[in-house]
Structures are given as C-alpha cells and as structure tokens.
Amino acid sequence: MTGLLSAVTISAPTVDYRQLGPVIIVLGMAVVSVLVEAFLPLKARRPTQVFLVFVALVAAFWWTVRLAGTSQLAAEGAVAVDGPGLVFQGLVLLTSIVAAFLIGERSVDPAGDAFTARASALPGTEDERQFSRKGWSQTEIWPLYLFCVGGMLLFVIANDLLMLFIALEVMSLPLYLFAGLARRRRLLSQEAAMKYFLLGAFSSAILLYGAAMLYGFAGTVEYAGIAEAMAGQAAPNGLLIAGMVLVAIGLLFKVAAVPFHQWAPDVYQGSPTPITAFMAVVVKIAAFGALFRFMYVALGGLRWDWRPMFWVIAILTMLVGAIFALTQTDMKRMLAYSSITHAGFLLIAVLATDQSGLSGAMIYLLAYAAATLGGFAVVTLVRDSGGEATHLSSWAGLGKRAPWLAAAYALFLLSFAGIPLTAGFIGKFAVFNAGIQGDAAPVVVVAAVASAIAAFFYLRVIVLMFFTDPSPDGPEVMVPSAFTGSVIGAGVVLTVLVGILPQPFIQLAEQASIFIR
C-alpha cells in the first residue's frame, strides 16, 4: 500500500506569482474592497473605494509595464504571459482607469453619480426618492468593477478553455449588474440588464458546450494541446469543427459581431453611460484579446476552415452595423451600432491570421478606445431635466453653445470615420493593410464601402452640431468637471497623437505581436 503511493509522485503545481501580478493585485484589491464595503461607515466608503480602485489599477498597470518582454507560459500552462497578452492587459488597465473617471464622476448630475441610490428600491416609489434625497449611493459598484477588470485581465491571457470560461464569468457577472444600475430611466436600465443577462448566460453556456466538445476531441483543454491534436488529423473532425464554432460564437457574442449583436443596442442604451463606455471599450478590448488567442493559438492550424466563416461574419458585421446606425435617432444607440461596425473592421484583422493583423488590431483598439471613451464622456455632459439628452435632435446647434466640447466630439467622430490625421485613420489603415496582406482584399473593399456608409451618420451629427441652429428649449451643457474633463482631454490628445505620430505605437504593437504557444 505504501509502496504503491510512493511510486506515484505528485508534484505540486508551481505558479510563478510575479507573472500573475496584475491579476492578483486587481482581484486582491477587489476582496479588500468588499471588506471596506462591509465594515466602513457609509460616509467613508466612497472616497476609500475610489482611492483603492485607482491604486489597484495604476499598480497593476505599472506591474504590466514591468513585465514587458516576458514571453512564457505560467501557472502550469493555464495562462500565457506574452507580448499580446501584456499589451491587451495594458490596454484593459489603461482604458479601465479612464472609464473609472467617468464612473466616479458625480458633479454632472445634480442628484449624484450615474448610478441609482439603491438598486433594490422599486423605480418611481417613495423609497427611491428617500434614498436619493439622503444622498446614498451604491458603492458596491467599485468592488464589482475591480472583479470585472480582474476577470478581463485573466481573459486576455487565458491559455486553456477552462481558464477562458472562468475569466469570462468573472468579467460578465458584474457587467450584468452594472447594466441595471442606472439612476435615470431605471426601467429601461433594468430591461437592459435582464436582456444582457439572459443572452449572456446563453452565450456562456454555448461557449462551455463548445469547450466540452474540444476537450472531447483533444483530450485536453490547453490551447497548445488542441493545436497539437489537430496537427495529427488528416480530415477535419466533427467534434473539432462543432467545438470551434461554439466557442467562437461565445466570444463573438462578447465583441457584438453580427448575428450575435442583438443585445448591444438595447444594453448600450439602457446602461448608465459610464458603463456603456466601459462595455464599448474595455470589454471589447478584452474580448478581442481572447478571440485572437483562441483563434490563433488553438485553431491557427485550422484557419483555412474558419476563415470563410469569419469573412461572412466580418462583412455582415460591418454592413449591418453601418446600415442600422443610419436609422438611429438616439445618440447612445447610434454609438452602439457604430461599435458593432468597428467590431466588423477588427474582425478583418482577426481573419488576416498573421502578425500584422494582431498588431493592426491593437492600434485599432487604441484609436477606437480613445474616441469612444471621449465620445461617451461628452454624451454624459449634454443633459436636460430628465438626465442625459440622448435624442439626436437635442444636439442641434451644440457648436454654438459649447464650441470646444462640440469640437472635441467632432474630432472623435472624424476619428471614427477614419479621416486622416486622426488615430482612427491609422487604425483603419493598419487593419486594411492586414486584410490585404492576408489575401482578404474583397473584405477590405466591402470595409471601404461600409466606412463610407458609416461616415454618413458620423457626419450627420457634425451637421447637427455645427450647421443647424440650437432650439431654444434645448439641453443644457454641463461644464466638465476634472474627472470628465480629463477623460475628454485624454481622448483628444491620444486621437491626435496617434493620428500624427503613430510610429512608436505601431512599433510597440509589432514587437508584441507574437503569441507564445
């Protein structure tokens, strides 16, 4: 008996915690943040939480920068700390720091921040009014925020299917809650949360189902193992193809690619605007990070089978996003469709299946993040008595009333439209370049047409802001406080900087575009 036991030596898994530093900092701080929520008095919670969140995010970012140049598997192959992983982590952290400024903003709405005072109070009841009057706020958003960001940090370095799924759940659950926490138009917000939760749960289940199939095929959940198992196959295997499609669907749901985009407009519109910005930017970055790794590392050998599928999805995503955006009358919905279109452009980078695709996507995401965060920050400032005035017509003549703010917004829109000398153009160029390098010229031509369609609705907003007269009972434009103001400022600076001097950014992206397998 004893002899039998000693024959099998069980080695303890070795985990190099330094390489997981960013994830550990953020998730560890999330736990601290929960304790703060439990033990600190009501008044002290908010400042403490905001402080802790920024400390954690900045420290994690600093750690990520220190890890630069690392390229190895960690935690027994469950995660891969490599160039792309670190760049995506860095992007997630940077953008979530900026988004945290928007979430922490409480001076643009006279009633407080963008979140409901008590999520449990029924909309429109006396309870709700009382909570609001007392100036309570739902400080639980902060620990949730850290959990969400921590999940995303893990999502982009996940190197096996289980880790992918766990990270997906850690990042998704807080998002479902966030969506329902809006202070204004709460029913719309709760509806959004419900839709997002149901569809999100479905997509998670689909992803898990696919993961199970891939496990059935390869006998391992590790990406490298799947790639290896595939290399031994002569003909494509049914389990493999089905598993690939299902996992890809789960990921494409998160990036809001057509036809898995239906949730996006409703959720973007209903969620509190800072959260919409967070979802449109940070979640998209994380999802693309995971999608790239899965498609390239695990399924790179199968690219001739999945590329046609991505051709169709990319073309559909670009065209549907652009065409539906034309008919929108609500600013947030329009930005939602616009973000769908951008997901389509990014899919071109995915189907390029080479380094230029990956580095192109990084540049594109940076440009998109700068304009989107800045754009949503502007949206939070245009308000009437009912909260944000998101109907397009209320933006008429904004250029007269708040010329600088309107000019910043116009810059973001021009960047979305891909006009040269803005970051958006460089991103578009990098992605188109990857597409043509990857023999997907027809998709790029469709992308050119889709960009022209998309330009129309961006320009329409510029026309509204600058070429039409303001209506007398139009919305009020809040003076941006330091928080929102710095978000807009950062967006403008980055949009112009990447637009004019992109070389350092491109170089960084190119250096960091090799996955470890």
Added chain:
Amino acid sequence: MTSFPWLTVIGAVPLVGAVVLMLLPKGAAQAAKIVALLFSLVALGLVVALALQFNPDSAETFQFTEQHEWIKSFGISYALGVDGISLVLIALSAILVPLVIIGGWNDADSARGSVKAYFAWMLVLETLMIGVFAALDVFLFYVFFEAMLVPMYFLIGRYGGAQRSYAAIKFLLYSLLGGLLMLAALIGLYVVSGRELGEGTFNFEVLTQLNIDPGTQKFLFLGFFIAFAIKAPLWPFHTWLPDAAAEAPPSSAILLIGVLDKVGTFGMLRYCLPLFPAASQYYTPVILVMCVVGILYGALLAIGQTDIKRLIAYTSLSHFGFIALGIFAMTSQAQAGSAFYMVNHGFSTAALFLVAAFLMTRRGSSLISDFGGVGRVAPLLAGFFLVAGLSSLALPGMSSFVSEFLVLVGTFERYQVAAILATLGIVLAALYILWLYQRTMTGPVIDSCRSMSDLKAREVVAVAPLFVLIIGLGVFPQVALGVINPAVERTMTSVGASDPPPTVAAPVSAEGGR
C-alpha cells in the same frame, strides 16, 4: 538641391496663419481678414521665390526634395518635392488664395459661423493644397487628399447657402467613398511593393519602378481612378459638383473648382499613368468616352441652367472632360496641354466666378432671370464679366486657348473621332457664355438692376491680376509650358507611350502650339 525646406515652409505659413487667426479675440473680424491676407501673401511670395529657383532643365525628376521618415513600420515617409506640373499647380493655389480672400472679403460676414474661422479654414485648405501637390509619398498624398475634405466641408456647411448641409454632406460622402476605395488600392499597392521588394514602401519614385502584374494593375488603377474621377469630377461622377459649387460661398467655390478639383486630374496624370501604365492603356477607350460625354453633356447642361453658379459648375464639368481627355490621349502635346489647362482653368474660372459673385451679391440672387442690362449701369463689371467669359470659352489670345488647342491637336494625333467630337464643346462653350452675357448684361435695364453700383476698388484688385495672368500666359505660354514640358515627357516615358508618327505633316511641337 538646397537644404532649405522650401516646400515645408511654404506649406506651414498658411497653417501658422490659421492658428494666429484662431487666437485673435472674438469679434476682430476686420483684423482677421487682414491677417489672413498677409499670411497668404507671404506664402505667395515664397512660392514666387521657389519658382524663380526652379530649374526646368534639371536632370532630376523632382526638385526641392525633402525626405524624413514618418511611419517607418509601413514604409511611409514625409517626402516632398516638385516637378514642373506640381510647381505650376502650387503657384495656382498660392495665387488664388489671396485673390479670393480679397474678392470674398465679405463672404462670411452674414454667415452663422465666425469670420475668423472662415478665413482660418481657408488658410488650412491652402496648406493642404500645397501639400497634396508637393507630396512624393503616396500615403502622404492620400492624407492631404482626404484631409482637404474637412476644411471644405466646414466652408460649405457653415457658410454656404440655403441647401448648405445637403451640399456639404453630398460633397463629403462622394469624395469619401472614392477616397476609401483609393485607400484600399493604396494598401494593395503597398502590399504589392512589399512582395516585390521585400519591404513595402509608399515612396512614389520607388513605386513607379515596380513591375506590377497587369491583372492586379487593373484593380488598383480602378481604386485610384474612381477617386480621381469623383474629385475632378468626370461624367458620370459629377452630380455633387453643381450642388457644392452653388451652395458654397463664392470664395470657397472658387477654391473648390479652381484648385481642389484639379487634384483629381493631377492625380490621374501623376499617379494613375506612371504607376499603372498597362491598366491606363487598357482603360483608355472607356475613359475617353467618359471625357467626350462629359464635355458635351456638361456644355449642354450649362446652356440649360437658370442659375449662374450652377452654370459655371457645369462649364467646369465640360472643361474637366477636356483635361482628362488630354491626359489619356497619351501624346506629349495633349498632356502638356492638359497640365497647362489645369492652371488656365483655375484662373479663368476664378475670374468668372469672382465677377459673377460681385454681380450676385449686388442683386442678392443668382438667377439669370433676375438680371438684365447690367452693362449700362455697371460697365466695368460687365466688361470684366465678358473678358472672363471669353477666357472660359477659350478665345485666341487668352491662355485657355493655348491649352485647349494643344489638347485637341494632341488628341487628334491619336484619336480623331474623340477630338472632333470634343471640338463641338468649343462651339457649345461660345453658346453658353455669350448667351449668359447677353441675358444678364445687355438689353434693357430691368428695374431691380437700376441702382446697381459698379465695381469697387477692392473688387478690381481681386480680379485684375487674373486678367493679367490670363492674357500674359496667352501671349507667352512658354513661361508655363517650358516648366511643364519636361515633366510631361517623363510621364510619357514612364507610361511607355510615344507620340504617334506624323501622318500628314510634321506635328506641331508643344512649344510652337500657338
């Protein structure tokens, strides 16, 4: 070459002017105009200095070259330089901007946007126009090409007439669609260069050395050509032009038709032909048909217009047909004629549009039927209008005659039918110009024109230099042709085209075209 970065400095002057304008205090409209004029005059002075140093017989293709790495990863550099063709077009831009600032002194006064922003946009536009003609990196060219849309969009959309936002959007979307197709082709070209050379580049001179497979060329050519054909515009891509020209304030409309649209024809000559010689030859028949249809269709529509601005816009459609016809006729005379035509058309349209603008502001209308007998009350205005019109219809003695003649002779050498049909355009030109003159200037003075004042000193200052240039270049075309010819010959060589042998008599050389 000199190490002084002439082209960068010339391009930067208006941009600095635009920044200075924006820093002026609110309401300083008068000061803004003067500052704008000063900066544009400084730029003009520098361009004159540049032109005087230009050596037409230089062995180098491009002079005053500058090159700095910009985006190394994509083989993009900030490369500038001029040959004869781009030099005359830069000169055209630099001459027109101060003149339209003087001529359009009050264009922005009653508009909703601020006066200083109007002139600041105009100066930004000048920077971009100089950049687009001077760029030697195809990517840099594209950046200027697209960025030019933004100032023009705001000039039309904020300061234009009643239908301004419709016109501005139509203009921008049309151009953007073409531009994006060109972007795809541009990247395709880059990828091809990467496959052929090992490392991709956007350097124009390197790209012309490539040996691109004809099948690929056809696709890439289309991407570039459609963008240029929309920009120029050629029939049937022209529908944005009348709207944009009619709604834009006159001074912007002049820059739009006079310079911006030239970028399209310049692009065909500079980029389409040398980069894609085989495809250019392949598509020539189709393009010639487009040109001839454009010449006749534009002229016929011009005859039918009731609005002066739209009439001028349609005459331009006809003229752009001539320019493109000359480019694709692939003879040195025709191409030299086209390059010269670009400049002359800029001057004569500017003159016609400016005088027409003076006329229209006096009456507050642009409908032909609202005018009559103006010649009696404002003889100077009428006289200028006639001269500008005659320049537009290419009367011998005017510079436009030289270029139109060269284009037709050069085209006739190779494509007789096209040349003969195009000649009909001249007849129609006489019709639309003279009939316009007759209806507005002659006959009994109608009541609403009775109190019309004649040209003021400022207005004379704005148009007189144009007439000097039109007549001067008509008498001494060699000044411009001597600069243009070497550049055209190089283009011809790179396309691999040579002039057809004379069939009847010795061909008239480009120099002796008059």
